[in-house]
Amino acid sequence: MNIQTLLNQRIQAAMVAAGAPESAPALTRQSAKVQFGDYQANGIMGVAKSLKMNPRELAQKVVDGLDLSDIAEKVEIAGPGFINIFLKNAWLGKELMALRQSERLDVPNVAAPETVVVDYSSPNLAKEMHVGHLRSTVIGDAVVRTLEFLGHRVVRQNHVGDWGTQFGMLLAYMERLRSESAEISMALSDLETFYRAAKGCFDEDEAFANRARELVVALQSGDKDCLALWDEFIDISLTHCEETYKMLGVSLERQHVMPESAYNDDLQNVVNELQEQGLLKEDQGAQCVFLEEFANKEGEITPIIVQKTGGGFLYSTTDLAAVRFRQHTLEADRVLYFVDARQSLHFQQIFTLSRKAGFVKPETQLEHMPFGTVMGSDGKPFKTRSGGVAKLSSLLEEAQERAYQLVSSKNPDMNEEELRNISRVVGIASVKYADLSKNRTSDYVFNWDTMLSFEGNTAPYLLYAYSRVASIVKRSEMDIASLTGEIQVEASQERALAMKLCQFEEAIQQVANDGMPHFLCAYLYELAGTFMTFYEACPILNAEEDVKNSRLQLALNTASTLQLGLSLLGIETLERM
């Protein structure tokens, strides 16, 4: 149930009835302050201006024609022409009961499901996943889960880098190990070390470097032995990724991998099509597209190179092929790219060219969902203590270890197995939540102490709030299903909680529209805080029977909302901590 949408529709209709054009937005929002009610409509002033009317008079006309008597206690006009709406407690209680009886918290499936292709995670298989892959993976996964929950058809695309010159070096090193009859699978168990060793040989050994270049050519021309070696490498590297996904609780699986190499056979076709359309121009030996959209003031255009001198293709070519595949084979209505903000020019070029070349339908949405960099406390990109790039798997292990220190000091009597499980959930949740709760587009500072803190907008605080609710429910020893009595909204803390609970759908809608999970995080944090206040002020188990029944249902609603919300973020909950 979406209060904002409901009110907005009703007010909009009343505005039209009062003489406003259909296109005039009611701009209904949650109120900024309690004295302005629960929701406020801000659209009157703008319309009044365009109609050359007195805004207060128009507001009065709108309110006269607006019947909210079933849901609102009071509707008033304030300031220059705001309409403030105060909802009825009884109505909130009734809505909450509907919410209780619905497995999906009364959030309907979208009326018109879209096919949404989501490109996220996309690590380079030459190396192990590092901290730089965290944001794309975690944010992309949260958006994917939210879109799916709303009823869209989501196609995950893990556009992994499995092609390119650095693979020649890696294959040459595999070959060398094999000739020395060394154990390759062991060497590949740590890809980071393997990569460095191969790079070392490449830089210092001329013969090795030449062999590496030969292997690139052999690989690209489809040499069988070479491909077999490459397959072996890719498989092991993908297995590493899958282990990290599993540890991280990310829904990506092998079936979602659509590697760069899969587009190889189509790259020449892409270039040919651009040629046929007269978009291609040879410049300094390379095949380029010059789009006037990317000209500077002097008229100089930054070209898109789609084929190198000598015939090789580039990532632009692959991305164009991917756009075509996503449109024609996957039948996307919307394609989301969770890729580093530094590539925004590249994507603008790809999107513009794709439209110009007819690779996508005009109505298909191509959206780059850029994200900022994870920084260290020094304000520079996050590194390990030794100064290297932090391996994601090591980072996640450290998170669990740090969580263990905290959890075990708070629960000295708890058994080891449960301690380990709690610290696993808390550790992983902390890392993910720290990332998800920040505005996607800005850089953020990675800080163990703040992300593992129980204070503020953190995973431990939310998990603690959830376990507190869970504990109440358990102690009540009531049959949850039999709790069907009325939910009474009376105390101010009950009202605040009831209102928050009714706003869940508004929060996830924002995540789906903008690809911004931090809206859901902010909502859940506010919900948890509102519950904590309610919990302190309103005794549940010791209350009179009907009050107890009502408050317990508020608690149950809180539990299911926290649990569902966190699950959409890809975060597990704990019954006890």
Place this chain on the structure above:
RNA sequence: GCGCCUGUAGCUCAGUCGGAUAGAGCAUCCGCCUUCUAAGCGGACGGUCAGGGGUUCGAAUCCCUUCAGGCGCGCCA
């Protein structure tokens, strides 16, 4: 040189596409455990929204400009 992004409380961050008196958390200070988990709750302090112009009923938000920082810009991805 050109382009994109960022600049909000001492620190870390929000700010619902122009709305009312700019909000949280940390830190600091003051309160609250014989009652459902004090890993909690309540309160206080804290702001030239980088600076300056402009647009209008109304600007942290839109436009121009200056300053500071980050990142991109033809054969890496």
